[in-house]
Amino acid sequence: MALRNLLHPSQLLILLFQLLGVRGEMTRVIQLPVTLLVSAGEEFTLNCTVRETGQQLEDHPVRFIKNVQLSKQRTGLVPKFHADFSITISTAGLGETYDCMKYEKGGRKDMQEATDVRGQTQEIIQVPETLSVSTGGELTLHCILMGSGSPGGVRWYKGPDRTQPAIYTQKDASPRVTRLVPESPTDFSITISNVRPEDAGTYYCVKYKKTSGTEVEETAGKGTMVSVIVPPNVRVETYPPPPVHLNGMVTLICNVEHFYPNVINVAWFMNNKSKMGTDEPMIKNSVGLFSLKNSLVVRATEEKNMSIFTCQVRHNFQPPINQTATLIIRPYTKEDCLLYSYPTGLWVGLFLSKILTGFFLLCLFLRKEHSKTTPGCRPGSARESGASKPSA
Template structure:
């Protein structure tokens, strides 16, 4: 850029970079809003990367004509349009339910929202089970871009179907409770009945599914805190959970293992436990108020109030004196 300086000659000045007017004149509130939007976007991307589909490994045994309950919990999202169920049998894949659209006769969603805001239950019922329902069932999370795309079908719940003419199986695991509601501090009864013997091996309780499931109880003499066995009969493998809290919410499975080879043999359908926090009673509220009064007595609070008001008065007086002095000596 060249500027004219009259008789003193012409000088070349360095180029001046253009000033982004919008950013220069934007208010701090706009900057804060932009920062919040950036952080929110990063948070959403982080959440998307933490999604996880949890379902029991099985196998589960069901008789023809009965209703099959397939459990699935998605951690990290409650978007119904992103979940579907796929059945795999003899290398064939069949979509049996889609939470986004479609009509699927004989299939009904359980739809039990959990207390945790980022955990959702996408379990389904299959009514009037027949032999054709045997296979592996996969709860699949879509990616939102392609309706037919999803994660690799490497995990699922294996289902065995007993037909009318088949011999009786060597083992049945019955968990009649589908959903149990409780309040913090309660003792919860989780029912499990095992009919038959099956191969040698222990029966265990777990909370959750997949690699992250938590061992709750083992009937081989291993003790766990706040958990006791009922053992009302030789077939009774029910347990009691004492003094529960909201952290005990989840799905509990009664599972039979076989010793050789050491693997899971058969699983119950699972029992969903939802724990609600107990509301504060009137006595607890009064006790809390009493403790607050002891910490901040009314006399001390009054003194603090007077001190604050006094400081405000001193500040106002100093401002008035400064204004008066400025008028006298402009």
């Protein structure tokens, strides 16, 4: 790309999404997030979900409208019985706005009569229903208030228990929790920073109303289930440790520790050539994290000297993690040859002779100590006893 075609970083694309629907209580068109920020020229995805309870979706098309004008090149028609009408646009333009519109029969005429989703009752929209995030990253939970309702606060809870402390209220929040759009009266989405394994769970956005000076629950979202991806710690060890003797057997062990979920694949490569290892049973610790070992046994032949063995771990469709070990082979020395040239029987004989010599020396020591402590055994003891006997 020529330099003249490069955009300044400040030339970013802001796409504004609106929550739009049709007349009646049977249809809901949901676009989240409300605001999307991408660089010009990048690919981006427009999310659109339709809730329809009284009609078949195939009879009423859904189209994306660009800048309030129908975009023929970027039109998505409804698949049968499908509620997700998200589309992907490969090249972002500058300053574009897209609306996901639900049509009645008759097409564009009815599109112009589409009204806001706001009805007489209040509803909380939480999408998507499931999310995955890696440890250390950021987690965004969406909560949109739709319709009209009584004034009151919104709280976020982890789990269905409303008696536990909320992780966010409009007056108080955890230090890691921030409001995504602080001034919005309808968007109460939050971001949790520095995600930890214990952040996994289902989160609920709950709307309260004031009654007689107290707050009671008015409505709640259906919840967003969050899975926290904990990448594994990977290390490779060899037994025996290098350098190893020529033609000896070597076991390479790949330790894959403390990961979640347990969707994992372990592969071995020797100088980029695939090798088959053996998995040991996976174990789970007290906090729900998994570990396993995979072993590869090789013979340390001369051609394998200085070969690089790589343990490649793929966890939960994330980029692979690679750890390596180098096989260093030590040839036999003259001392090694002398050591291993003696017959086995000779080594056994030498070992037994050492044991017998030690046993003999121990007996001599014990006999000497015994003679010191037994008076009747001392030389001259009988003579001394007779001399002290009185004469008749």
